[in-house]
Amino acid sequence: MRIDRINVYSAQLPVKNGVYRMASADVEALDSTLVEIVTDDGFAGWGETCPIGPVYQPHHALGARAAIAEIAPGLIGSEIASIRLLARQMNERLNGHGYAKAAFDMAFLDLLGQKLGVPVSTLLGGALTDRVPAYYSLIVGPPDETAKVAADKVKAGYPRLQVKIGGRDLEEDVAVVHKVWEAVGYKARLAVDGNRGMTVAAAMHLDRLCQAIPFVFEQPCNTMDEIATLKGRVTHPVYLDESTEDQNAVLRAISLGIADGFGFKVTRLGGLTKMTTVRDLCAIRSLPHSCDDAWGGDIIAAACVHLAATVEPRRMEGAWIAQEYIKGHFDQKHPVVIKQGHIAVPQRSGLGVKPEPGMFGKPGAMYGP
Numbered sequence: 001m002r003i004d005r006i007n008v009y010s011a012q013l014p015v016k017n018g019v020y021r022m023a024s025a026d027v028e029a030l031d032s033t034l035v036e037i038v039t040d041d042g043f044a045g046w047g048e049t050c051p052i053g054p055v056y057q058p059h060h061a062l063g064a065r066a067a068i069a070e071i072a073p074g075l076i077g078s079e080i081a082s083i084r085l086l087a088r089q090m091n092e093r094l095n096g097h098g099y100a101k102a103a104f105d106m107a108f109l110d111l112l113g114q115k116l117g118v119p120v121s122t123l124l125g126g127a128l129t130d131r132v133p134a135y136y137s138l139i140v141g142p143p144d145e146t147a148k149v150a151a152d153k154v155k156a157g158y159p160r161l162q163v164k165i166g167g168r169d170l171e172e173d174v175a176v177v178h179k180v181w182e183a184v185g186y187k188a189r190l191a192v193d194g195n196r197g198m199t200v201a202a203a204m205h206l207d208r209l210c211q212a213i214p215f216v217f218e219q220p221c222n223t224m225d226e227i228a229t230l231k232g233r234v235t236h237p238v239y240l241d242e243s244t245e246d247q248n249a250v251l252r253a254i255s256l257g258i259a260d261g262f263g264f265k266v267t268r269l270g271g272l273t274k275m276t277t278v279r280d281l282c283a284i285r286s287l288p289h290s291c292d293d294a295w296g297g298d299i300i301a302a303a304c305v306h307l308a309a310t311v312e313p314r315r316m317e318g319a320w321i322a323q324e325y326i327k328g329h330f331d332q333k334h335p336v337v338i339k340q341g342h343i344a345v346p347q348r349s350g351l352g353v354k355p356e357p358g359m360f361g362k363p364g365a366m367y368g369p
């Protein structure tokens with residue numbers, strides 16, 4: 001099984017029902033990049049990377065495609081057997097840019113799974129469950145309206161809600177946390193996500209003004225250093241999300257004891273293979289975490305779910321997928337969908353999803369003979 005051709009596509013994913021609003025950015029449409037690796041024995045493996053606009057992280061769609069252009073020619077003719085060897089080949093072509101390499105890593109695992117006749121979750125160490133919890137993100141919005149959506153989503157079966165705050169008056173953020181708690185109480189676990197948008201002072205005020213409400217406080221401030229200063233000064237558990245830009249950042253946060261859990265994004269961490277390392281580091285310290293990505297279609301969704309299935313369920317904070325916010329699916333027959341707040345783990349070999357032939361139009365770039 002050798003790589004014969006690599007096709008690169010872009011897919012526009014408009015946000016359903018308007019704008020997706022976070023402290024750091026408003027998003028109306030996403031530019032997703034898909035990698036299709038075709039082998040000499042007729043298999044096709046897929047990978048995807050979809051930065052949530054150019055300002056959420058130091059990642060962007062054009063950057064992903066430029067990185068892919070550096071890497072792809074060097075992979076033609078490579079055997080799909082050792083994921084570690086393929087990772088080394090990518091590193092020999094380009095330093096860094098893990099979010100672009102992540103798309104290749106997904107496609108390699110998809111191919112290897114198809115060849116061996118096993119789902120990707122098996123290649124990641126083995127599934128512990130056949131169904132993983134999802135969680136719902138409540139975008140930055142007015143308190144009463146947000147509380148109503150929260151109640152509806154709990155009724156729909158979501159076991160966890162994430163309340164987005166920041167980028168506005170503290171008063172409104174405090175009100176939204178109280179209103180959501182009044183609406184759902186203990187029926188759902190709560191995360192309050194500042195998406196890096198708060199000062200340390202604002203985070204401390206919000207913590208104190210919402211003292212009795214059990215939530216985890218996700219990435220309130222911009223840097224890991226700012227968040228480190230919250231240790232011992234806030235009473236809510238603090239999770240890191242955007243600050244975990246690579247494996248080393250996770251190791252640093254764990255060893256410094258400044259994170260009580262994490263929101264992990266598969267492409268940001270450099271792909272599924274790298275995610276297994278941070279998953280195992282978290283297991284050593286009993287740290288909960290999610291298995292998400294910032295955005296993306298069915299390929300990324302499947303990748304997140306395969307990984308989530310390998311995490312000890314009591315520490316699994318859920319898999320966030322963009323399905324609630326985008327129209328349609330890449331794979332009509334086997335879409336990755338949320339039902340009653342949970343997602344079935346694909347059981348077919350590889351990632352278990354295949355984009356409909358021709359749906360992305362002509363490749364934006366092609367590599368190979």
Ligand SMILES: [Mg+2]
Nearest residue numbers: 193218241263
């Ligand atoms: Mg987050």
